[in-house]
Amino acid sequence: MTDTDTTTTLMALRHLMAEFVAEREWGKYHSPKNLSMSLAIEAAELMEHFQWISGDESRLAAADPEARQQISDEMADVLCYLFSLANTLDIDLATAVFDKVRRNRLKYPIESFRGKFRADQ
Amino acid sequence: MTDTDTTTTLMALRHLMAEFVAEREWGKYHSPKNLSMSLAIEAAELMEHFQWISGDESRLAAADPEARQQISDEMADVLCYLFSLANTLDIDLATAVFDKVRRNRLKYPIESFRGKFRADQ
Amino acid sequence: MTDTDTTTTLMALRHLMAEFVAEREWGKYHSPKNLSMSLAIEAAELMEHFQWISGDESRLAAADPEARQQISDEMADVLCYLFSLANTLDIDLATAVFDKVRRNRLKYPIESFRGKFRADQ
Amino acid sequence: MTDTDTTTTLMALRHLMAEFVAEREWGKYHSPKNLSMSLAIEAAELMEHFQWISGDESRLAAADPEARQQISDEMADVLCYLFSLANTLDIDLATAVFDKVRRNRLKYPIESFRGKFRADQ
Numbered sequence: 094m095t096d097t098d099t100t101t102t103l104m105a106l107r108h109l110m111a112e113f114v115a116e117r118e119w120g121k122y123h124s125p126k127n128l129s130m131s132l133a134i135e136a137a138e139l140m141e142h143f144q145w146i147s148g149d150e151s152r153l154a155a156a157d158p159e160a161r162q163q164i165s166d167e168m169a170d171v172l173c174y175l176f177s178l179a180n181t182l183d184i185d186l187a188t189a190v191f192d193k194v195r196r197n198r199l200k201y202p203i204e205s206f207r208g209k210f211r212a213d214q
Numbered sequence: 215m216t217d218t219d220t221t222t223t224l225m226a227l228r229h230l231m232a233e234f235v236a237e238r239e240w241g242k243y244h245s246p247k248n249l250s251m252s253l254a255i256e257a258a259e260l261m262e263h264f265q266w267i268s269g270d271e272s273r274l275a276a277a278d279p280e281a282r283q284q285i286s287d288e289m290a291d292v293l294c295y296l297f298s299l300a301n302t303l304d305i306d307l308a309t310a311v312f313d314k315v316r317r318n319r320l321k322y323p324i325e326s327f328r329g330k331f332r333a334d335q
Numbered sequence: 336m337t338d339t340d341t342t343t344t345l346m347a348l349r350h351l352m353a354e355f356v357a358e359r360e361w362g363k364y365h366s367p368k369n370l371s372m373s374l375a376i377e378a379a380e381l382m383e384h385f386q387w388i389s390g391d392e393s394r395l396a397a398a399d400p401e402a403r404q405q406i407s408d409e410m411a412d413v414l415c416y417l418f419s420l421a422n423t424l425d426i427d428l429a430t431a432v433f434d435k436v437r438r439n440r441l442k443y444p445i446e447s448f449r450g451k452f453r454a455d456q
Numbered sequence: 457m458t459d460t461d462t463t464t465t466l467m468a469l470r471h472l473m474a475e476f477v478a479e480r481e482w483g484k485y486h487s488p489k490n491l492s493m494s495l496a497i498e499a500a501e502l503m504e505h506f507q508w509i510s511g512d513e514s515r516l517a518a519a520d521p522e523a524r525q526q527i528s529d530e531m532a533d534v535l536c537y538l539f540s541l542a543n544t545l546d547i548d549l550a551t552a553v554f555d556k557v558r559r560n561r562l563k564y565p566i567e568s569f570r571g572k573f574r575a576d577q
Contacts, residue, residue, distance in 0.1 A: 098224040098300075101308035107219060109315055117322060118329040122508050124269035125276070125285075130507050132292070133257040133375055137500030140250040144493050145452055145485050148245035148389060155246070155303045164246075165305050168296060169314035171253070172307060175292060179219075182276045184286050186293060187222035193290035194230055201238060208239040210387055243387050251386050254496055258379030265372050266364050266573055268511060331508055340470060340542075343550035345461040351557055359564060360571040366511035367518070367527075371503040374534070378496040390487035397488070397545045406488075407547050411556035413495065413538060414549060417531060421461075424518040426528050428535060429464035435532035436472055443480060450481040 103176075103186050110176040123181055132174040139167035224297075224307050231297040244302055253295040260288035345418075345428050352418040365423055374416040381409035466539075466549050473539040486544055495537040502530035 114120055142164050143151040155161040179186050205212040235241055263285050264272040276282040300307050326333040356362055384406050385393040397403040421428050447454040477483055505527050506514040518524040542549050568575040 097306050097308035097312070098228060100223065102221065102223055103219040103227075106224075106308065106311050109311070113315055113318065116324050117327050119327075119331075121329075122331065124264075124272045126264035126267065126269045126272035127508060129257070129261040129264050129272075130372060130503055133254065133261050133379075134500045134504055134507065136250070136254040136257040136292075137375075137497045140254050140493055141497055143245075143247035143250050144497065145490060146247065148247045151245045151247035151250075152302070155305065161303075161305070164303065165310040166314060168299065168305060168307060169310035171257075171292070171296060172311055173314065175289060175296075178289065181273070182282075182285065184276065184282070184289060185218050186289060187218035187227065189286040189290035190227050190230070190293055191218070193287060193294065194234055197234065203237050206238050208242075210240075210243065248387060251382055251493060254500075255379045255383055255386065258376045258496075261372055262376055265376065266369060339548050339550035339554070340466040342465065344463065344465055345469075348466075348550065348553050349461060351553070355557055355560065358566050359569050361573075363571075364573065366506075366514045368506035368509065368511045368514035371499070371506050371514075375496065375499040375503050378492070378499040378534075382492040382496050385487075385489035385492050388489065390489045393487045393489035393492075394544070397547065403545075403547070406545065407552040408556060410538060410541065410547060410549060411552035413499075413534070414553055415556065417534060417538075420531065423515070424524075424527065426518065426524070426531060427460050428531060429460035429469065431528040431532035432469050432472070432535055433460070435529060435536065436476055439476065445479050448480050450484075452482075452485065 106172070107176045107180055107186075110173055111180050114177060114180075120181075123177055125178060125181055128174050128178040128181065132171060132178065135167060135170040135174060139164065139171060142167070227293070228297045228301055228307075231294055232301050235298060235301075241302075244298055246299060246302055249295050249299040249302065253292060253299065256288060256291040256295060260285065260292060263288070348414070349418045349422055349428075352415055353422050356419060356422075362423075365419055367420060367423055370416050370420040370423065374413060374420065377409060377412040377416060381406065381413060384409070469535070470539045470543055470549075473536055474543050477540060477543075483544075486540055488541060488544055491537050491541040491544065495534060495541065498530060498533040498537060502527065502534060505530070 114123060142154060142160065146154065155164050175186070178184075235244060263275060263281065267275065276285050296307070299305075356365060384396060384402065388396065397406055417428070420426075477486060505517060505523065509517065518527055538549070541547075
């Protein structure tokens with residue numbers, strides 16, 4: 094089901110986006126400011142699918158094939174703009190994620206945060 | 215500079231997130247509804263860095279090391295929630311991106327859209 | 336409790352914002368593009384208060400005085416940017432709301448939508 | 457042009473929304489969590505109008521009557537959800553704005569912030 098994520102590197106998708114943008118000479122539109130707006134707009138479109146349903150209902154939202162396709166599409170849009178932003182700023186995303194998760198492991202030690210979001214709960 | 219994106223698959227990062235969430239038993243909080251909100255919130259925090267500057271100025275925003283680190287961090291946050299959402303919904307992100315770009319190639323043919331966003335410009 | 340909303344016109348608050356911006360000569364920053372970003376950023380900060388709790392829990396979120404103050408503050412921020420945007424574009428907000436609600440009354444007739452969001456539910 | 461804002465109180469519009477929601481028995485959907493998502497979604501739709509243009513261009517975006525209508529519509533949507541949220545939480549918006557502006561006057565004294573966003577610029 095999720096075979097492609099297993100074999101696709103982040104750079105492969107970054108290259109795909111870079112090529113798509115370069116072919117259309119859209120780099121002039123792709124300032125970080127504009128791309129950050131685009132990313133937020135797509136994130137809001139993704140939210141729309143879960144706007145009026147409960148958290149539990151949202152876990153089943155992708156069971157319907159049509160809804161699943163639309164949700165996948167919105168997630169792809171978010172990702173495409175994020176890759177374009179990484180291309181524009183020359184930021185290595187995997188390094189950013191590894192760093193962030195490493196710091197979050199220290200910030201949220203397992204023994205204090207198991208099953209809760211605040212240490213004092 | 216961007217070596218790690220060249221060697222890291224999407225699934226490697228998805229697994230990293232899945233492990234981080236499972237260790238803390240945070241799956242109960244990770245409904246698609248909640249994750250889509252989190253993603254939109256992080257996207258807004260990314261936008262904050264470019265809020266009051268022009269598009270041209272935003273191209274230089276990541277030149278400052280401290281700003282660069284903060285921007286990388288926000289991008290990592292967006293990505294982490296996107297990976298968690300993909301995990302929760304079992305959606306293959308690479309397939310979603312390949313599909314989307316393939317359709318966008320048809321929707322925005324190079325000859326009609328070179329240097330512009332609307333075919334009639 | 337809600338006395339002030341009963342006696343305050345939208346224009347009174349628009350004037351307050353116009354004065355605040357003019358005194359600081361911030362009009363140059365207040366392009367519609369920038370203001371729309373600011374509004375979205377504040378909307379996301381408002382969402383943060385309800386990010387990890389259920390819909391039912393969110394109905395009680397403002398019972399705590401400190402949380403109530405923070406939520407009020409975020410709502411004020413959204414409103415301030417909306418008033419600044421109305422000032423910049425010279426758009427009458429009350430007219431916009433009256434128009435919108437009038438059209439929504441036609442779009443969502445009571446008999447078809449009572450207790451549901453889709454006519455076919 | 458902006459006559460209606462001069463004569464319309466915030467409570468008048470809050471009542472309009474309360475009536476619209478009550479007639480359709482939509483209160484059950486109007487948790488603060490859901491309304492904050494809706495507000496953020498509409499804010500993103502407002503941003504879409506300024507997504508690919510510069511700040512200066514965005515100052516002229518509402519000159520076109522059709523675009524002006526669409527922008528007014530999105531602003532009305534933001535406002536309607538904000539009024540519904542104020543109704544649900546029983547928060548007085550005018551008080552919130554007066555408080556916020558009063559504190560911002562102290563935070564951003566005119567002499568230090570005239571023409572700039574940071575005191576040290």
